[in-house]
Amino acid sequence: MEKVYTVEEGVKKLFALRKQVLPDYEILQGKRYKIIKWNGKSAPLFSFLEHPKILGLTLKREILGRPCAMTGYSVDNAALDALLFRELLIAENCFCSEVNKVTVFRSGNSANVTAKFENDAALSVSLHAAGFGDNLFKHEFFNTQGMISNRSVDTVIPQQALNVYTASGYEYFTDSNYALYGLAPSDADEAVAIYAVITHGDALKDSATAERLDRVVDVALKNVGKCVVKGEDF
Amino acid sequence: MEPIKVAIMSCNHGHARGYYGIKNDPRFDLRAISVAPGYHDRIFIEKLEGVDQYDDDEKMLDAHPEIEAVIMASANWYHLKQFKLCFERNIHILSMKIPTLDLNEYDEILSLKKKSKSIVCVELEMHYHATPYRVKELIEGGKVGKVTSFIATNTSHNPMWWLPWHGLPEESYGKRVPIKPGSKICRGGCLTDHPHIFDMLRWLLDDEVVEVYAETAPNIRNSEVEDFAFVTGITKKGITFSLDPSYSRTENPAKIIADGWEQYPKRVEVNLSVFGSDGYIIGDSYGNWINHTGLPNHNYTSFGCGHRYGYGGSIDDFADAVRNGAPPTITLERHRNTIAIIDAAYRSIYEGKPVKL
Structure with missing residues (x-):
């Protein structure tokens, strides 16, 4: 099996597997997310939504009932505003509803966030912009007919697929995608996101979502300790 | 094409x-x-x-x-x-x-x-998981030194409620053969259904089995085929192994597979560990799961998740073999020795002693 070493190689492989033509594309680093440009189009790249444990939260809607609330935490080597953007979008995707009220308490690189959505669902999420390390997260998503979580009951951090112990220490591996074997998990998410945006995406809708949530994040972080409300503040 | x-x-x-x-x-x-x-x-x-x-x-x-x-x-x-x-x-x-x-x-x-x-391709889906490839790379790169021991489990529910042939020895195993002399339980259960770990043993270690010993245990279900099998043995390279293909995960009996059929913690697990002179690997090939308590009965249960747009596995290989002449990942010829290990394990359970291949 051919090992993949870069996101670009991964994208090429995903297109080649389906005998599809890969257009020229360019990835730009935005403030909170990357942006992809191809064939005269432009779209935000929400790679984190392609993480299997984030995508999985949306796969049992038909047996979980109406969304009520989500709690969780997210730590990453990313800026705090990018983390807030990410978690609001994850919640919107799970709730199928837009955010309409956000309250942020911030201390240094940490933030504790409460948000309400148009369907009355609530989000409580703690964020920490660590400046190092991997993305760690746990989400518990409560609905009228059940809850769904991306960590099992006694787990708060990711369980690694492979744990390697030698005299020189401990290593772990998190390979989860056969086609993209060799890529780090976040790179695999990005390769899938690029493929998804080019082949199945709705660039206009995603761009509008990004623009709207950028405004929410800007306003919320400028008004820490206050409720910011749709129609009044953003 | x-x-x-x-x-x-x-x-x-x-x-x-x-x-x-x-x-x-x-x-x-x-x-x-x-x-x-x-x-x-x-x-x-x-x-x-x-x-x-x-x-x-x-x-x-x-x-x-x-x-x-x-x-x-x-x-x-x-x-x-x-x-x-x-x-x-x-x-x-x-x-x-x-x-x-x-x-x-x-x-x-x-x-x-x-x-x-x-052209014949055999479907063994573990060949389309990334984790075993990493294990193979680590072993062949010398990460754990000289391999001494291999452990793998492929534990699952029993699909017999949905697909009754899984619970019928004549249809699952091909004939009615008591698992032990005088036993009402017959061959055709978990050992028949879970060849993957026997295949991974051969594939990841690039080795062949020379001797096996296997035991079974009382069934947890009211079934005519074995729920449990525990297989130990040694390979040509002198690597010892333990393999557990048991139907030790339970299910809510359902005529048709649907939500509510799965029970906690998982319907299937594939764990594998490799121990060597310089280190060891403890792994979980089916670890990417989401837990929920949804309808119809609110049991705490789980389902596997993965990326979208992945490799199609066996069907991609099959298309490539038929149209482009690519060699199948698993040929009928290669797979025979895997079946021979399972056959030896059944004989060992029946005879109550180690069996050489």
């Missing part, structure tokens, strides 16, 4: 519906399916509306002489007959994981294949 004119045979293997997507796959032209008697209302054939359906394989192949390949998605006891039908017509075959557990039958199938122009 010219679409491969294909049929699905029987449709009552648990993996069959995983291939229904070929109806919309441009590499394939799904011409017909045959349905095993008694399974019409269990196997989601409504998803194949518009495709010609038959109750008899021979009638299907006679009515569709253009068919050049089949997915043999049937109960194990039916495979020999279907191999013969296909080999006579030089039809290519994607076989499910157990071509047969009778080694004489297996050799007959190999002999018939030699006389035909058929």
